[in-house]
Every structure is written in C-alpha cells, then in structure tokens.
Amino acid sequence: MRVSEKVIEGLLWLAAVITILITAGIIWVLLSESISFFRVVSLAEFLTEKEWTPLFADKKFGIMPLVAGTLLTTGVAIAVALPIGLTIAVYLNEYAHATLKQVVKPLLEVLATIPTVVYGFFALTVVTPFLQQFIPSLAGFNALSAGIVMGIMIIPMISSLSEDAISSVPRSLREAAYGMGSTRLQTSFGVMVPAASSGIIVSVILAISRAVGETMIVAVAAGQQPRLTLNPLVPIETITTYIVQVSLGDVPQGSLEYKTIFAAGITLFVFTFALNNLSFWIKKKYQEKYD
Amino acid sequence: MSKKTNKLEAINLDAYYGDFHALKNINIGMEEKAVTAFIGPSGCGKSTFLRTFNRMNDYIDGFKVEGQILLDGKDIYQKNIRVDELRKEVGMVFQKPNPFPKSIFENVVYGLKIQGIKKKSVLEEAAETSLKRAALWDEVKDKLHKSALALSGGQQQRLCIARALAISPSVLLMDEPASALDPISTAKVEELIYELKTDYTIVIVTHNMQQAGRVSDHTAFFYMGELVEFNKTKTMFTSPKDERTQNYITGRFG
Numbered sequence: 016m017r018v019s020e021k022v023i024e025g026l027l028w029l030a031a032v033i034t035i036l037i038t039a040g041i042i043w044v045l046l047s048e049s050i051s052f053f054r055v056v057s058l059a060e061f062l063t064e065k066e067w068t069p070l071f072a073d074k075k076f077g078i079m080p081l082v083a084g085t086l087l088t089t090g091v092a093i094a095v096a097l098p099i100g101l102t103i104a105v106y107l108n109e110y111a112h113a114t115l116k117q118v119v120k121p122l123l124e125v126l127a128t129i130p131t132v133v134y135g136f137f138a139l140t141v142v143t144p145f146l147q148q149f150i151p152s153l154a155g156f157n158a159l160s161a162g163i164v165m166g167i168m169i170i171p172m173i174s175s176l177s178e179d180a181i182s183s184v185p186r187s188l189r190e191a192a193y194g195m196g197s198t199r200l201q202t203s204f205g206v207m208v209p210a211a212s213s214g215i216i217v218s219v220i221l222a223i224s225r226a227v228g229e230t231m232i233v234a235v236a237a238g239q240q241p242r243l244t245l246n247p248l249v250p251i252e253t254i255t256t257y258i259v260q261v262s263l264g265d266v267p268q269g270s271l272e273y274k275t276i277f278a279a280g281i282t283l284f285v286f287t288f289a290l291n292n293l294s295f296w297i298k299k300k301y302q303e304k305y306d
Numbered sequence: 307m308s309k310k311t312n313k314l315e316a317i318n319l320d321a322y323y324g325d326f327h328a329l330k331n332i333n334i335g336m337e338e339k340a341v342t343a344f345i346g347p348s349g350c351g352k353s354t355f356l357r358t359f360n361r362m363n364d365y366i367d368g369f370k371v372e373g374q375i376l377l378d379g380k381d382i383y384q385k386n387i388r389v390d391e392l393r394k395e396v397g398m399v400f401q402k403p404n405p406f407p408k409s410i411f412e413n414v415v416y417g418l419k420i421q422g423i424k425k426k427s428v429l430e431e432a433a434e435t436s437l438k439r440a441a442l443w444d445e446v447k448d449k450l451h452k453s454a455l456a457l458s459g460g461q462q463q464r465l466c467i468a469r470a471l472a473i474s475p476s477v478l479l480m481d482e483p484a485s486a487l488d489p490i491s492t493a494k495v496e497e498l499i500y501e502l503k504t505d506y507t508i509v510i511v512t513h514n515m516q517q518a519g520r521v522s523d524h525t526a527f528f529y530m531g532e533l534v535e536f537n538k539t540k541t542m543f544t545s546p547k548d549e550r551t552q553n554y555i556t557g558r559f560g
Contacts, residue, residue: 188404196391210406
C-alpha cells in the first residue's frame with residue numbers, strides 16, 4: 016500500500032517534470048540556435064531591414080515583412096471573429112432559450128475541431144474565388160481570404176470564452192439594468208458586456224495568440240512572398256509559413272539559412288508568450304472585481 | 307377599503323413556476339402614495355408577487371401568470387405593453403445593493419441616458435435632485451465621478467434608490483431593501499421610505515416585522531402562496547383576524 020502510493024506519486028512527479036524539461040529543452044534549442052544566428056546578423060538589422068530574402072543570392076534578414084504578414088492575417092481574423100463571436104455570446108446569454116444554448120454551444124465548438132488544412136483549402140478554393148467576383152484585383156494567394164477563414168476558425172474560441180465571462184456577471188447587475196427599464200440590447204451591450212470586459216479581453220488575446228501561431232491556413236492560402244505591406248489583397252508570408260517553407264526545403268542543416276527558422280521561431284515565441292502572459296495578468300487582476 | 311384610489315391592483319392572480327403553484331388567486335389593491343408591506347415566511351410568494359408588478363419574473367423559464375395586474379387601471383400583462391416602458395413607471399430596489407460598476411454619477415443618470423437624454427445640464431440636475439431625494443447628496447457630492455463600488459453598503463443602497471428615482475417612476479418596489487444593511491443604514495433607509503411616500507406609491511417586502519410596523523400604512527400577510535390577510539398595519543399588528551397571521555407576527559413560526 017505504502018509502496019504503491021510512492022510509485023504513483025513518483026510517476027505523477029515524473030510526468031510533471033518531463034513536461035517542464037521538454038518545454039525548457041524547446042526554449043534552449045530556440046535560444047542557442049538563434050544566438051548563433053544573431054552572431055552573424057545583428058539584432059538591429061533583423062529588426063530594421065525591410066526585406067527578408069535569406070534564400071536568395073542577395074540575402075537580407077529583416078523580420079518585419081514576416082511580422083507584417085502575421086499581423087495582417089491576424090488582424091483580418093480578429094476583425095471577423097470578434098464582432099461575430101461577441102454577438103453570438105450575447106445572443107446565447109441574453110436571448111436564446113436555455114435548451115437552444117445547450118445545443119448551439121457544442122455545435123459551435125465543432126468549428127474548432129475541423130483540421131486547419133481543410134480550412135486552408137476552403138480559403139484557397141472557395142473564399143478567394145468568391146471574393147474575386149467583388150474584388151477583381153484580389154490575388155490568388157492573399158492575406159484577406161486566409162484571415163477571414165482563420166477568423167471563422169477562432170469564432171468559437173471568442174464566443175465560448177466570452178459567453179462564460181458574461182454569464183458569470185452577477186445576476187443582480189442584470190436585474191438592475193432591467194429594473195431601470197433597459198431593453199435587452201441596452202442590458203447586453205451597456206451593462207453585461209462592459210462588466211464582463213476582462214474575460215472578453217482575455218478571450219480575444221487568446222484568439223490572437225492562436226491566430227499568430229496558426230500555420231496551415233496561411234501556408235496554403237496566403238502565399239509565400241515576404242512583403243512589408245498592410246494590403247490584404249496581395250500574397251504575403253507569415254512567420255509560421257516561412258518556418259514551414261524552410262523546414263520542408265533542402266536547406267543544409269547548420270547553415271545560416273537553416274538558422275533563420277530559429278530566429279523566426281523565437282520571434283513567434285516572444286509574441287505568443289507575451290500575449291498569453293498578458294491574458295493571464297488581466298484575468299488575475301480583474302476577475303474578482305464584482306464578487 | 308378607503309376613499310383613495312388604487313394605484314396597483316391584482317385581480318384573481320395565479321402564478322406558476324413550471325408545475326409549482328406559487329401564487330394562489332390573489333386579490334389586492336394598493337393605495338396611491340402609501341406604503342404597503344408584504345410579510346410572510348420564506349417561500350410564501352411575497353417576492354414573486356412583488357416582481358409581478360414590474361414583470362421582473364418574465365425572464366425565468368417556466369414562469370406563468372394568470373389573472374390581471376392593473377397599474378392605474380391598465381393590465382400590465384397585456385400583449386401591447388412594453389416591459390421597458392412599464393419599468394420606467396415602476397422602479398425597483400433590490401435586496402442586495404447592485405450599483406453598476408461605474409461612477410456614482412453614471413449610476414444615477416443611467417436610466418436617463420438609456421432614454422437618450424444626453425444634455426449635460428439636464429443629467430447633472432437630475433443627479434443632484436435624485437441624490438438629495440435619496441439623502442445621499444451631502445455624502446457624495448465631492449466624489450460624484452468616483453466608483454460607486456467604493457461606497458459602503460448602506461450608501462450603495464441609497465444610491466440604488468436615487469438611481470430608481472432619477473427616471474421619475476410613480477411606483478417604487480422594494481425587495482427587502484434593508485436586509486443586507488447594518489442597523490444605522492437600515493434606519494436611514496426606513497426614514498427615506500417614510501419621506502418618499504408623499505410622492506410615490508411604495509410596496510416593500512420585508513422579513514422584519516418591526517420594519518413593516520414602522521414604515522407601512524398597510525400590511526399584507528402571505529402564507530404558502532396565499533394572501534391570508536390584508537389590512538391597515540396598525541389593525542393587523544394589534545388585532546389580526548386570522549390565526550396564522552397571529553402566529554406569524556407573534557413569532558411562533560417563520
């Protein structure tokens with residue numbers, strides 16, 4: 016009895032430690048490879064150079080085109096997902112019948128289980144041709160379609176987490192609003208959404224973090240042309256797409272070209288790490304405000 | 307019952323939560339500019355009944371009303387009645403103070419703002435009048451733009467009363483407005499109720515018998531969803547007609 020308890024305790028400890036070690040290992044690889052990259056390319060050049068052409072004869076190592084591509088697709092995605100996701104959250108909370116909510120919420124979450132490569136082809140073969148009917152100048156590969164489809168993918172993330180946030184606002188606040196003669200719309204957007212704002216912001220930050228790290232959709236539909244632009248109609252390249260491109264290519268291991276993926280990787284890591292910590296901080300700071 | 311007109315009236319009112327029969331054939335009339343207290347043990351239906359006057363129960367799944375509730379002679383459960391308009395006429399103060407997480411000023415003018423009133427001078431005047439009416443002005447006039455959540459519980463409750471008064475309702479429903487407050491704050495709220503009845507028809511639910519005795523003109527005793535007895539408060543407390551009323555007010559159950 017005593018011994019088996021010890022064994023189980025040991026196994027649980029091991030599971031936790033292995034997870035931490037793997038994470039530490041990933042960060043170590045990222046750091047060490049990118050340090051050797053930054054021995055050759057200065058951080059200043061990395062951050063200020065306007066072109067990213069490590070695979071060409073005339074090599075330029077400016078990360079900004081990739082950052083711009085990432086922010087562009089992410090921006091389009093959030094512009095799609097935030098209004099729709101928040102509207103769904105408000106609808107489920109204030110308007111929908113309890114039984115409808117029980118059906119709709121899990122159905123929405125199915126959206127998040129579709130493989131992203133399917134989303135990618137949906138963007139490339141359905142959304143882009145459709146949009147080209149209205150925007151003739153839209154390129155075959157573009158940030159707009161990829162961003163829109165990525166937005167559809169993260170709708171359930173925003174709607175589900177925001178709905179949780181809104182439904183945890185004390186009932187007394189909703190009653191106060193109704194008691195003052197507020198309509199449902201005034202109650203939802205004037206009282207409930209502001210009161211749940213910390214939770215909603217957290218959901219958006221986590222969605223941004225997910226969009227920044229998303230790979231397949233942008234690799235398939237957004238093109239592979241690093242370009243310092245905020246025009247969503249032309250092909251661009253995101254950080255993640257670049258990493259895929261090089262990983263699948265025939266770049267010799269240990270070369271400077273090879274090391275660029277770690278520099279790009281650590282940039283991505285800094286983004287998502289900062290966003291996740293920001294959401295954690297907001298949650299901790301505001302969550303007990305109305306209890 | 308008296309020469310005064312009935313501001314509020316319930317006629318053959320039944321209410322159900324699903325299969326549970328919460329209110330049974332209630333008939334009662336409440337005078338204009340008087341205080342009516344609802345008393346009774348927990349679960350007797352007094353809060354449910356109070357909430358039928360501003361249709362606050364509408365959002366509860368399975369809640370159903372039969373019969374009539376009349377406000378100035380008009381049935382408020384008619385199809386063509388807009389509940390948001392109704393609630394501008396029938397204000398409510400809740401058991402636990404529930405100010406919005408906004409500034410004191412924003413709380414008081416909330417009701418006016420949702421009606422589309424934007425003019426600063428109008429809002430400022432309304433805020434001052436309502437806060438004075440709720441006997442809170444002197445305590446908050448220097449910190450109107452500070453958060454309402456920083457006020458004490460008693461101040462928050464008077465703020466909620468000021469917020470309700472700002473949209474000039476004619477009826478004020480109060481659901482145990484002092485039960486979460488300390489004795490001094492309770493005394494202040496009671497004093498306020500006494501002053502407000504010169505202009506408003508007030509209905510108050512209370513667990514506190516002394517409170518009903520102090521503030522109300524008429525008292526209704528509810529038990530198991532029935533209106534057992536309704537009379538002038540003085541009469542009710544000195545010579546209750548029903549045995550159940552007598553047992554309750556003398557503290558034999560409750």
